[in-house]
Amino acid sequence: MRQALRQKSSNGGANRLPTSKATFLPSPTKGWYVGANLSDAPKGTAYILDNAFPQLDYVRMRGGSLAYATGMPNAAVNSLIPYINGTTSKFFAGCNGGIYDVTGAGAVGAAAVSGLNSTAYLEYMQFTNSGGTWLMVVNGVDAAQLYNGTSWTTTPAITGLTGGNLAFVWPFKNRIYGIQTASLSYWYLGLNSIGGAATQVDMSGIFKYGGYIICGTSWSISSNSGLYEVLALITSEGEVAIYDGLNPADTAWTLKGLYKISKPLGRRCILKAGGDIAVMTEDGIIPMSSAMTLDQIALQNVAVTKPIAPAWRDAVTARQGLTGWQIVTWPLQSMGIINLPKTSTGDATQFVANVRSGAWARYLGWDANCFGVYNNVLYYGTSDGRVMQAETGAQDDGKNYTWTVFPSYNDLGSPAVVKHVKMVKPRLQSAYPVVPQVTVKVDFDTTKPQAPTASFAAATGALWDTARWDVATWPADLTDLSNWTDAEGFGSVISPVIQLTLSTSVTPDIRLTSIEILYETGNAVG
Template sequence: MTAKAIQIVSPVGGWNTRDALDQMPPEDAVILTNWFPTVGRVQTRKGYVTYASDMPGPVETLAEFNAGASRKFIAASNNAIYDISTPGAVGIALASGFQNDRWSFSQFDDASGGARMALVNGIDPPQMYDGMAVSALTVSGTDLTINNLIGVFTFKNRSYFWEKDSQDFWYSATGALGGSLNKFPLGRVSGFGGNLIAIQSWTVDGGDGVDDLAIFIMSSGDVIIYQGSDPGSAADWALVGIFRLGAPLSSRGALKVGSEVVVMTKDGYVPLSKVLDAGRAASARAISDKINGAVKEAANLYAGNFGWQALMYPQGNYLLFNVPVSETRFDQHIFNTLTNTWTKFEGLNGICWSLYNDKLYFGGIDGNVYLADEGHNDNGNPITFSAQTAWNYLNSRGQIKRFTALKPVFESEGALPISLALAFDFETPAATYSVSNFSGNAPEWDNSPWDLSAWAGENTIIRPWVSVAGIGLNVSTRVIAALGQQSCKWFSLEYLFEPAGYV
């Protein structure tokens, strides 16, 4: 029978853990790790390099201070706070003697003190940073234990605080960071209980113009929304509604993205605007819908670990959702904001993440801060990239096919040690990979992997025809590389096969 050649695009549709393997779109991937799907191709992620070093313990908080000409970067490690605005080994701590490095922070330009950042951690007295020094922040309130303040947020020219294990929030006078606070008891409003873990602002247009609403997120999943600017005035503070989400994973997992608010929950990564009409039942409207299987599994396994965080990285065109697998391993679920596609990053073991001067940084378990999205290796170590394409019937679902050749199309700067292997009819991959070789366990994978290092050139397209041998109704290709000095762009795969009988 006459051979056919069918070309399919690389998995530009991104990682998919939602759809059945038999029904997955051909442009999606069963596995996509350290590859970044974008327009017309997938490409290898960049690496990281050491930025600030020699802090005496894990770095659990990073914060950028940005006020006029003053742009500073601070880090918390081993019960101290350091100025890391300049790369290299850190100097003497700005402040020390604390009991916790997990600070909540918010910057505020108040009427008397200028630009300052408030920092609270639920065990130490509140602190402030003015771009030069860390000092005590004056805070008081009737029956308030200031050391219990664990969260801070600024909204409509006021500072808001909340205590650990409490349903209440505290708010300042207009134009003040801290000072004398008044209490607002949210427990009288919430229908499902829980404690306050995050505050955010949500920008909406209710028909009378754009307004910012105050969003209070409870550990139970209640989201309480208020309109106004003065919680002490019935004329300027009104309840908009109470809505229900899955239980939030972290106070650092509520992120404002443009006018939207995205919350990391046990039901997925949920934008508020998509669920207010359907509540928790609308988990399919989560932006993580396509990978919700992986998200829910991670939440079930690791919800109690520290390190869940959401961050927008505009320069990279993606949202980063940090997943704390253990005390030493952190993965990232990455959402391309241009193409609305997903991938997973591994090997970037960041406890916490931050932008500084628009670049991306993470705090390490080793007392260092790292500049991410930089270079072609992970601080000198090769990066392993792994992908498995969706299972594909190649336009003839019931027809057996005998595969004879495969042509991948890549682009790279030099010799490309990348390996491929085929599997047929949903056989479970059982592959291992070393720096430049791929090996499979027959019969799951074709037992003749191919190393493409011979097909190379400076900044060239690499597209060899490779002989293969296998029979099946459908096919999936595994693509794995370990690269340390170059990038790779993957455009497509082309299968050459002979159609056989129908089943």
């Protein structure tokens, strides 16, 4: 039986029952935060935020995943490649030595390109010249594969390469630049050319820490005279060289700076973000602009990943030597996704962020080797030769998953006073009835509660592409599902953990806007 805390009266007389108080905690829209002492975490953050996405005004349960493209060999899909030319678009996947057309849903046909010696990681770029809009795909082993919107070819071939074919390509001032698998040289083609003779530029005398060039990109830098475009080269050891000029043969070609950052995480470590470039490194995701003014250690203080710095460090340490890191954005949902290499067969972990607010969360359950965005929809490639559509349905390929919101600890305004939490009201909005599990954690207990059993939620209206027009009814609007739940806890700091597991095919639209707490206070600790 629940028993209320008691406290002495002011005159030392008989004890009296305390008065219950109610307070509320905002939904942790500031995201997952483990970058400070547990007692000093910012308000509006969460110690654990799993399978949840922090919107600007609420935290939502993520969607599941459904099979989109099937029929490829039972092998890892490590590359998803979109092609867009005007109103024409295509979507390709690299799997088991082949490139498959996965533009349409369902079983794929024969490989559009077969016999490749490696599809472990295909890198690509689009380039437009007088001959059309080309998709160039490279892997460091085979000749560059070219797609012109209709067919694949290897002509015109890139000639003059020594030491292997290109492993990474990018455009800069109407030329294609590329690097090989393990070299301190880069190569460039003629003006507006997609093939022909390549010219080598040896950087071994510039980079002082050795290693090899892992990737390159163009970057627009603002100056007093306006924007100007530079070439950026990044090595495996974290050196960054910035060049200005038309091309390396230009007499005005100038090394603008040589900078040091932490080691980058794979070739897919760069992302253009506004007027800056984000670089994914062992110390976190850092803005390139800051690398020009801060040393390697100081860059950790401006890293985009600073709120989750310990978790980032643990993830990097656990994945030393593994490939599969990728940073990608889904602009439609303002979402940034960091795909983590698999530490084991069952590892299915991604770090996600709201790119508008910088709030982080963690997704668990997607067997993803790579991500791609096509026609504003998010997809990922699996370990068994399929392409999945992400953030749809409420199961991960038929498996349930659990939404966990573990807010950062809060002293409710009285740090040295014991509280007796009696009831909790999660303020939820949902299109169908759900009943979350509520667990009150106290005094910095960081143990994640066991996942609740699945709720069998059912939609109350029509499903798109399934229901009959003018016959079925539309799904219900979001309704308030805020109810007080018995949930007890005794401690000086409190965290009401909200969890939900669904068993349904309906994509969840479940939003947590705040959490109310009913509690009593006792004597000061000690």
